[in-house]
Amino acid sequence: MAGLRVDETRCIGCTRCVRACATGGIEVKDRLARPTDACVFCGACIDACPVDAISIERKEAGADLVAYRDIWVFVQADEHDDVLPVAFELLGRARALAAQRGCAVVALLPQGPGSAGSHERELIARGADRVLTVHDERMVPLDAEVCARWVCDLAQRLKPEIILYGATAFGRELAPMVAVRLETGLTADCTRLEIDGATGLLQQTRPAFGGNLMATIECPARRPQMATVRPGVFAGDACPRSSVSSDAAAKDQVVEYPLDASVRSRVRVLATEPAQQGASIAQAKRLVVVGRGIGSKKQLPLMQRLADALDAELGCTRPLVEAGWLEYPHQVGQTGVSVAPELLISIGVSGAIQHLAGIGGAKTIIAINEDAQAPIFGIAHYKAVGDAIEIVDNLVRELEDAVARS
Amino acid sequence: MHIVVCVKAVPASTEVKMDPVTNTIVRDGGDAVVNPFDASALELALRLREERRAAGEDVRVSVLSMGIPATERLLRDCIARGATDALLLSDRAFAGADTLATTHALTCGMCELGMPDLVLCGKMAVDGDTAQIGPELAGALDMACVADVRTLMACANDAVTVRAGGDAGVSLVEATLPCVLTVAKEAATLRMPSIAGVLAAEHATVDVRGAAEVGADAARIGLAGSPTQVVRSFVPEQQAAGVEVSGDAIGQARQLVRIIGEVA
Numbered sequence: 201m202a203g204l205r206v207d208e209t210r211c212i213g214c215t216r217c218v219r220a221c222a223t224g225g226i227e228v229k230d231r232l233a234r235p236t237d238a239c240v241f242c243g244a245c246i247d248a249c250p251v252d253a254i255s256i257e258r259k260e261a262g263a264d265l266v267a268y269r270d271i272w273v274f275v276q277a278d279e280h281d282d283v284l285p286v287a288f289e290l291l292g293r294a295r296a297l298a299a300q301r302g303c304a305v306v307a308l309l310p311q312g313p314g315s316a317g318s319h320e321r322e323l324i325a326r327g328a329d330r331v332l333t334v335h336d337e338r339m340v341p342l343d344a345e346v347c348a349r350w351v352c353d354l355a356q357r358l359k360p361e362i363i364l365y366g367a368t369a370f371g372r373e374l375a376p377m378v379a380v381r382l383e384t385g386l387t388a389d390c391t392r393l394e395i396d397g398a399t400g401l402l403q404q405t406r407p408a409f410g411g412n413l414m415a416t417i418e419c420p421a422r423r424p425q426m427a428t429v430r431p432g433v434f435a436g437d438a439c440p441r442s443s444v445s446s447d448a449a450a451k452d453q454v455v456e457y458p459l460d461a462s463v464r465s466r467v468r469v470l471a472t473e474p475a476q477q478g479a480s481i482a483q484a485k486r487l488v489v490v491g492r493g494i495g496s497k498k499q500l501p502l503m504q505r506l507a508d509a510l511d512a513e514l515g516c517t518r519p520l521v522e523a524g525w526l527e528y529p530h531q532v533g534q535t536g537v538s539v540a541p542e543l544l545i546s547i548g549v550s551g552a553i554q555h556l557a558g559i560g561g562a563k564t565i566i567a568i569n570e571d572a573q574a575p576i577f578g579i580a581h582y583k584a585v586g587d588a589i590e591i592v593d594n595l596v597r598e599l600e601d602a603v604a605r606s
Numbered sequence: 607m608h609i610v611v612c613v614k615a616v617p618a619s620t621e622v623k624m625d626p627v628t629n630t631i632v633r634d635g636g637d638a639v640v641n642p643f644d645a646s647a648l649e650l651a652l653r654l655r656e657e658r659r660a661a662g663e664d665v666r667v668s669v670l671s672m673g674i675p676a677t678e679r680l681l682r683d684c685i686a687r688g689a690t691d692a693l694l695l696s697d698r699a700f701a702g703a704d705t706l707a708t709t710h711a712l713t714c715g716m717c718e719l720g721m722p723d724l725v726l727c728g729k730m731a732v733d734g735d736t737a738q739i740g741p742e743l744a745g746a747l748d749m750a751c752v753a754d755v756r757t758l759m760a761c762a763n764d765a766v767t768v769r770a771g772g773d774a775g776v777s778l779v780e781a782t783l784p785c786v787l788t789v790a791k792e793a794a795t796l797r798m799p800s801i802a803g804v805l806a807a808e809h810a811t812v813d814v815r816g817a818a819e820v821g822a823d824a825a826r827i828g829l830a831g832s833p834t835q836v837v838r839s840f841v842p843e844q845q846a847a848g849v850e851v852s853g854d855a856i857g858q859a860r861q862l863v864r865i866i867g868e869v870a
Binding site: 563564 | 834
């Protein structure tokens with residue numbers, strides 16, 4: 201049976217593995233390490249072992265992996281038939297991966313019957329070698345199950361090596377439905393995607409264990425390898441729109457694949473409530489993010505004043521949403537919104553890994569925190585150590601004075 | 607009507623601190639609890655049963671979990687809060703499961719309990735954050751699926767109506783039964799156990815079954831049945847130090863104004 205193996209001739213009972221384990225999955229008894237029932241096979245103990253006594257034994261299924269090639273990117277259009285920008289971010293990232301694999305990048309674009317055909321051109325100009333599309337009324341509004349049937353059908357016929365999805369609400373429902381039907385692996389909310397130079401495998405890195413550690417995940421024996429990525433994470437990889445030329449799409453680059461006639465939606469949207477006024481922190485150019493270090497909910501108006509003075513949006517960390525200080529749309533991080541502003545001012549934020557994973561796209565980060573050891577300072581470009589409220593108080597006054605003078 | 611609520615035992619605190627000197631995890635114990643999203647799902651099931659009971663129909667609410675033997679305590683607590691029965695899938699062979707292998711195990715558990723009309727689970731687990739189990743279950747069971755349910759509006763014999771979150775905002779959605787619903791935390795708060803419930807739970811049996819007993823395919827569960835593998839886990843390395851903004855609060859504020867003017 202597959203499992204954690206300890207080489208008894210090597211183990212010296214040093215307990216480094218016990219200290220490295222997040223789950224209590226290994227213990228030392230009689231000077232010998234033994235896995236417990238709580239082991240989740242994360243491999244932390246393997247890295248920690250100084251004498252290489254620990255290994256994970258796996259049974260590898262021998263699938264015919266050579267038949268699989270190309271990287272697919274799922275493209276989602278919104279209710280106004282605009283392509284969501286995460287598709288271009290993924291196309292940009294896919295191009296870099298495809299260069300290493302020596303394969304093509306293919307965009308998957310489900311559309312309604314009336315769609316004009318301008319998306320295909322833009323997708324090709326911004327990184328896709330080919331576009332697989334369908335024009336079908338069953339694709340409007342997008343239904344995860346219907347869409348999954350289409351993607352699975354295509355994947356079984358054309359055998360892609362990798363499929364990437366934006367981790368939108370829809371993508372997070374679609375991707376698992378595809379994974380379970382194709383019986384393959386899926387890694388959610390990746391913050392890094394790389395090709396391993398030796399094995400050619402997709403290395404998918406994401407925050408794990410409640411966002412306290414990063415885990416690199418591979419899917420060695422099944423295909424396609426699949427990952428979802430939050431909007432904004434690869435903002436820097438997207439090809440700019442300006443490079444779109446009007447006659448980019450040759451006819452043979454766009455292929456129509458019909459949806460099986462038997463597919464029917466089992467979910468019907470009766471009405472959509474207008475979204476509440478947009479805390480559009482995902483698109484914000486400037487962002488003020490506050491954490492527990494501001495001390496009290498009473499400080500929020502001051503933080504809002506700072507945001508107003510900078511013409512910035514206000515975001516916060518998960519504990520503040522859980523405490524009810526701000527609503528969920530304001531939450532910045534892996535489990536909230538990934539952001540990529542020009543300027544991010546982080547106030548009283550310690551910097552949990554799941555939070556840091558959501559702000560990696562920010563161009564300039566200014567951190568204000570009284571704890572000089574806070575992890576947020578590890579990624580900040582400018583660091584102000586001191587009483588956050590006092591500094592912000594002065595900062596607001598300076599900024600408001602400057603406005604009054606001009 | 608038969609409802610199965612899938613629950614996961616998660617650490618009471620997901621805040622793991624790192625020891626900055628040894629670079630290892632500082633574990634401060636902490637008991638396991640039912641994943642808060644799953645607790646909301648259970649409450650929705652219990653409310654639905656009360657509604658239908660008032661209309662003269664009997665609804666069975668089963669709780670299903672895959673976990674270590676100690677998870678039995680949590681399932682007993684679910685019975686104390688009103689669940690009809692509970693099944694715990696516990697076996698060394700289930701360990702190390704990713705979402706696909708977990709889905710296969712839960713599907714086997716579902717067959718053991720009897721196929722439900724409605725499957726409720728939390729939108730995601732606080733310790734994994736993948737939000738994949740619900741939609742994968744729907745695919746494996748060939749059921750309709752609605753994710754991120756905020757309110758359960760109505761449930762008839764052949765369809766369920768819910769308010770659910772999506773990319774365009776919150777929508778009113780109707781799905782045909784059988785159906786999998788993944789539930790947002792704010793959908794409901796799980797009730798406290800009643801005294802009668804606690805007494806009943808003491809004598810209730812929580813079914814504990816191994817992989818072979820529920821007919822799970824050994825190649826599709828646990829580590830062996832998981833296509834994804836964690837090859838490395840690590841504390842992210844800190845990048846090069848940024849520019850220090852020092853001085854008193856006023857001095858720091860003035861420097862920050864200048865920096866903001868320069869960068870954006």
